[in-house]
Amino acid sequence: MAEVLTAGQMRAIEQAAIASGSVTGLELMERAGAGVVAAIFEAWPQWQTRGTTASRSPENSGQEDALKAVVLCGPGNNGGDGFVIARLLTQSGWEVTVSVLGDPDRLPPDARTNFDRWVELGTYTPLTKNSLGTVETGPDLVVDAVFGTGLARKIEGDLVALFSHLTALRAETGVKCVAVDIPSGVCSDSGQILGIAPRVDLTVSFHAEKLGHTLGQVQDHSSRVVVCDIGLPHATPAEARTRYAWKTEPPDADSLRKTPLAQKYSYGHVLVLSGGCGRTGAARLAARSALRVGAGLVTLGVPCDALTEVACQTTAVMMTQVSDAAALRSVLEDRRLNTLCIGPGLGLDERARSLVETVLEHRRPAVLDADALTMFRDDPKVLFARLHAGCVITPHGGEFARLFPDLAERLMATADKGPAYSKVDATRSAAQRAGCTVLFKGADTVIATPDGQCAVHVAQFDRSAPWLATAGSGDVLSGLVAGLLARGMSPMQAAETAAWLHVQSALDFGPGLIAEDLPEILPHTLRNLIG
Ligand SMILES: NC(=O)C1=CN([C@@H]2O[C@H](COP(=O)(O)OP(=O)(O)OC[C@H]3O[C@@H](n4cnc5c(N)ncnc54)[C@H](OP(=O)(O)O)[C@@H]3O)[C@@H](O)[C@H]2O)[C@@H](O)CC1
Ligand SMILES: [K+]
Incomplete structure (x- = not known):
């Protein structure tokens, strides 16, 4: 039985696991970022071979351009996942551009640690409505790590223009878009769009689907949703029945x-x-x-x-x-x-x-x-x-x-x-x-x-x-x-x-x-x- 969670329930499961000492928040974030990268390579296997360090070895240099990714990072832990993804893609030979919303000094601790790890590898720019427009040549991939389960209010200001641009860019150029946890702007408890959300090809969520992946017109915003295991304990069927909502499966x-x-x-x-x-x-x-x-x-x-x-x-x-x-x-x-x-x-x-x-x-x-x-x-x-x-x-x-x-x-x-x-x-x-x-x-x-x-x-x-x-x-x-x-x-x-x-x-x-x-x-x- 697959439980479907609210943001609060997901947070409680993470907190309980961290409090039990079985895992740290940083480890969860690393698994989340690695899970997104693995899901990207599974969805587009041609990138796995092209993106390896080997393909960028001197013998191969000049044969293929490096794959390019733009990672849009928000001010919370969803952004933290984004920094992990940026690092792992770079280590796989991708050319990665990172944009950050807000002041990096105010990032929560695990996200900040991963920001620091990123700046040892690459640069970043402040996230603005032009964050995609400033990319010199079209990216192969855009990662939306702006907001996840912490979306608290309507998307406003520059983000509206940025997300419209992202949706238009995807339609025009075929650039692949991947949402970390949920497309930013989709409320993870209700599936409602708070203002605007980008249209993505793939959403990679963690541990279990959130209600926002199942309610409303979710397929209008994401062509696919996959759930990646980050090693958190799953509810037994009895717990799922009493504590959570669950997804209807084929009858016995x-x-x-x-x-x-x-x-x-x-x-x-x-x-x-x-x-x-x-x-x-x-x-x-x-x-x-x-x-x-x-x-x-x-x-x-x-x-x-x-x-x-x-x-x-x-x-x-x-x-x-x-x-x-x-x-x-x-x-x-x-x-x-x-x-x-x-x-x-x-x-x-x-x-x-x-x-x-x-x-x-x-x-x-x-x-x-x-x-x-x-x-x-x-x-x-x-x-x-x-x-x-x-x-x-x-x-x-x-x-x-x-x-x-x-x-x-x-x-x-x-x-x-x-x-x-x-x-x-x-x-x-x-x-x-x-x-x-x-x-x-x-x-x-x-x-x-x-x-x-x-x-x-x-x-x-x-x-x-x-x-x-x-x-x-x-x-x-x-x-x-x-x-x-x-x-x-x-x-x-x-x-x-x-x-x-x-x-x-x-x-x-x-x-x-x-x-x-x-x-x-x-x-x-x-x-x-x-x-
Ligand atoms: N916890 C864990 O161990 C793990 C968590 N994981 C990841 O963390 C994600 C949840 O992280 P999170 O709770 O930090 O929330 P997140 O979605 O990043 O946003 C919060 C920030 O956004 C801001 N903000 C909100 N709405 C806004 C708006 N409309 N416009 C502007 N700002 C807005 C909000 O501001 P505030 O409301 O505080 O002023 C705050 O700064 C989850 O989806 C998963 O990806 C994984 O790594 C697995 C381990
Ligand atoms: K997101």
Whole structure:
């Protein structure tokens, strides 16, 4: 399980290791700088051979120009990493130019030590908006070591021009840009851009990803993020679960397998409540997805006027008439209906409201989405009072804002101070308030439980699934969560597994995806996972 940290958590881990005497800050900085250089050579292996001292030996002199790097160093320890990188690149035969922001006499001790080591090897200039423009011939590499986890406020002044220049230079000349820890200007706790951040090819972070690498539009600022080990102890899975947020990983295949001797009731029975005539598609999508992900049985609860419409379009999914709350109570006398799914295409009328209230009265595992959330926009507290620990709510941004307007407002506000309020903060607060698991959808889906557990599912970089932004895709996700709850997963496990399968199915299908394709490609996705 890979923990994802805030700046404060990272600092605490470093401090604890230093306090234990197992490592010094200077050693950590050396490992960090060496890790960045190793990652650079791994990303661009052609530089490893060209950059060696051997290639600059007299026999080879004149054959190749030296590789050129510009290292932009900030006033803190991120800058300290930059001095290490400058030294190591120079020792590998690179021609390195260093620019320093602020007065070197005010650098923190470890950064100052590495500054002193650098000035034994090379020169430096004060960092200004022209720090890239003064480079006589174009560099091969620019290292952004201006700010890391200590970014405290908005980027202003000369740095705005410098970072714009860096992004433009990269686009124009193809110069490679590498960010140390995080592109300067990206808040490591929230992924928010405090003013401006340069666009880089590679980000090399240390020990573990920070939340800022997983939240927001991180791929707009960095083409790749790698994490380099600097010898700090990792959390056990139990510690990661209770102390930190973690990154959703592929589900355990065993959790999705079926056993040979089981029968259909071993895998639960989902009831999906549908809206009226002409609006049954969303519930049908959810129902089919619940069945595909392995619920033993799935029944659609349909009002009288929509019975024919649904009957014409379902086969394995069953159907029963649920015109009102009384009918629902009677259907729920069957205790084998162990999971309920309500909201997709449900409508906002009185029937819909009374069905949601009846679902929550019965306190069975339940997924609430779409209209089942929107109908409480004027009185979310009424919903929160009825939700229970067996529920999962799956809002998108708009639905989240209807239920939690104050949290959404904080989240949407333009941040000018770090660490900024994050989607993890908002989802954790929402889960506490709602008293149930909240799956807050997006390219960065955040899932939190009322007791503070929190997972981030990142659909960016190689898991970027833009075709998933299509009508009905959310209904499929609700059905997946419901099917997995019916199979006996906890709300958190069901939500995480569903989020992963949802994106993986979209990736397996590829371009042209529409929501109906998701349950149909799911067997392929499951086969790849289960074998
Ligand atoms: N600790 C360790 O052992 C290890 C740490 N490591 C490395 O250290 C990094 C964290 O170092 P850090 O805590 O010194 O913070 P960092 O990001 O350098 O910035 C702080 C400085 O920036 C300034 N400043 C902030 N925002 C600003 C703005 N908008 N505009 C202008 N100035 C601004 C701020 O000023 P202040 O707020 O104090 O006035 C302060 O001077 C981490 O990302 C990793 O790379 C690795 O070596 C592994 C071992
Ligand atoms: K940086």
